[in-house]
Amino acid sequence: MAEELAIDGGVPVRSDRLPFFKVTYGYPELRGVIDVFESGVFGSVYPDAHKVLEFEAAFAEFAGTRHAVAFSSGTTAQHASLVAAGVGPGDEVIVPPLTFSSTAYTVLLAGATPVFADVDDVTICLDPARVESAVTPRTRAVVPVHWFGYPVEMDELMSVSGAHGLTVIEDCAHAYGTVYRGRKAGTIGAMACWSLQQSKVLTAAGEGGVLTTDDDGLAAVARSVCDHGKDKGPGAALDGYEIVRVGNNYRLTEMQAAFALAQLQRVDEMLAARRAHLGYMVEGLRGVEGLRLVEGDLPRPDIEVGPSYLPVRFDEVAFTAPLDRLSDALDAEGVQNVRIADDEFGPSHPLFREMSPPADLPIAERVRRELTLLPLYPDMTGADLDDVVAAVRKVAAGYAL
Numbered sequence: 358m359a360e361e362l363a364i365d366g367g368v369p370v371r372s373d374r375l376p377f378f379k380v381t382y383g384y385p386e387l388r389g390v391i392d393v394f395e396s397g398v399f400g401s402v403y404p405d406a407h408k409v410l411e412f413e414a415a416f417a418e419f420a421g422t423r424h425a426v427a428f429s430s431g432t433t434a435q436h437a438s439l440v441a442a443g444v445g446p447g448d449e450v451i452v453p454p455l456t457f458s459s460t461a462y463t464v465l466l467a468g469a470t471p472v473f474a475d476v477d478d479v480t481i482c483l484d485p486a487r488v489e490s491a492v493t494p495r496t497r498a499v500v501p502v503h504w505f506g507y508p509v510e511m512d513e514l515m516s517v518s519g520a521h522g523l524t525v526i527e528d529c530a531h532a533y534g535t536v537y538r539g540r541k542a543g544t545i546g547a548m549a550c551w552s553l554q555q556s557k558v559l560t561a562a563g564e565g566g567v568l569t570t571d572d573d574g575l576a577a578v579a580r581s582v583c584d585h586g587k588d589k590g591p592g593a594a595l596d597g598y599e600i601v602r603v604g605n606n607y608r609l610t611e612m613q614a615a616f617a618l619a620q621l622q623r624v625d626e627m628l629a630a631r632r633a634h635l636g637y638m639v640e641g642l643r644g645v646e647g648l649r650l651v652e653g654d655l656p657r658p659d660i661e662v663g664p665s666y667l668p669v670r671f672d673e674v675a676f677t678a679p680l681d682r683l684s685d686a687l688d689a690e691g692v693q694n695v696r697i698a699d700d701e702f703g704p705s706h707p708l709f710r711e712m713s714p715p716a717d718l719p720i721a722e723r724v725r726r727e728l729t730l731l732p733l734y735p736d737m738t739g740a741d742l743d744d745v746v747a748a749v750r751k752v753a754a755g756y757a758l
């Protein structure tokens with residue numbers, strides 16, 4: 358007999374609720390913010406401002422690229438990357454259906470059309486073969502999202518993109534620490550965009566983003582879009598004010614950069630903790646009938662996951678209840694979890710139903726019906742990890758066919 362579930366009146370695995378994410382921060386972040394406070398220089402455009410510059414230099418080193426341009430969000434970095442790629446009206450950009458909506462709507466902001474291509478059943482990221490089928494004479498770029506730190510099959514994607522002359526812009530919002538066949542995620546395509554929003558591996562005190570690239574020309578356009586369209590090309594005066602394109606004010610502030618710089622200084626430690634926690638929970642969840650772990654499906658020595666959350670799939674034909682109920686049951690056991698459901702499935706949004714061509718997406722549809730995200734962050738204790746494993750095991754047993 359399965360144990361009585363908390364959702365049915367049984368005793369929960371834990372009496373409080375384990376939060377879905379928690380920022381790791383402390384005195385170094387506070388010190389950075391106080392330094393800016395005391396300096397009285399808050400905006401990055403002033404000659405004596407230096408925190409954004411310092412952060413950009415440190416981020417470029419972390420990412421392994423020549424350039425890192427700080428932005429106000431991952432979304433604004435994404436928009437700038439599309440402009441830098443020359444994407445405009447009449448163009449199409451291939452994106453995965455499973456991702457945060459900005460990956461697709463920034464294509465609309467750039468005046469082009471987002472085209473959804475289906476994901477791979479194992480990586481749950483863009484399937485390069487489906488990308489190839491979605492290419493038309495109008496396709497200009499593709500945005501592979503390394504979802505939850507699991508890398509897209511980049512060798513195949515680069516060969517499809519190369520064959521069709523597409524610019525590859527990696528979405529690294531979740532890919533801190535992800536390595537694909539010896540190369541860091543974000544160094545494989547022409548550009549990469551990162552998010553520093555609060556729920557990500559690093560944060561700039563709530564919001565922020567970065568665009569990385571090795572290409573001087575792309576970096577100059579990205580800087581220009583970030584700062585009102587001012588000329589940032591070779592030979593342009595550093596304090597120049599010539600407007601050469603439609604840009605915006607997408608700048609990060611000095612205080613945010615100071616916070617993010619302190620976060621960056623602890624990133625290796627945070628990633629090591631995340632990896633250890635992920636490994637522990639994956640081990641604990643192995644062998645649960647009907648449960649699919651992306652990590653467990655990928656015994657791949659040639660990749661290293663940069664974990665953002667722990668995605669788990671409850672096989673839709675293996676349980677007596679739909680995902681909604683399983684997810685609520687986990688919550689009742691005290692483990693907050695987030696279903697992808699409609700929010701992160703592009704075609705469920707009215708905007709994309711109207712503005713992007715219909716697409717056949719059977720795998721993404723299925724993942725959407727099966728996937729929920731479990732907590733994963735450095736400050737989880739051993740007891741927290743055990744509770745996540747116990748709650749999933751208990752719920753899976755409670756609804757086993």
Ligand SMILES: Cc1ncc(COP(=O)(O)O)c(C=O)c1O
Binds near residue numbers: 431432460528552554
């Ligand atoms: C995959 C993905 N891409 C892009 C973004 C956008 O980043 P931001 O929230 O910093 O604008 C997010 C953030 O939620 C994301 O998850």
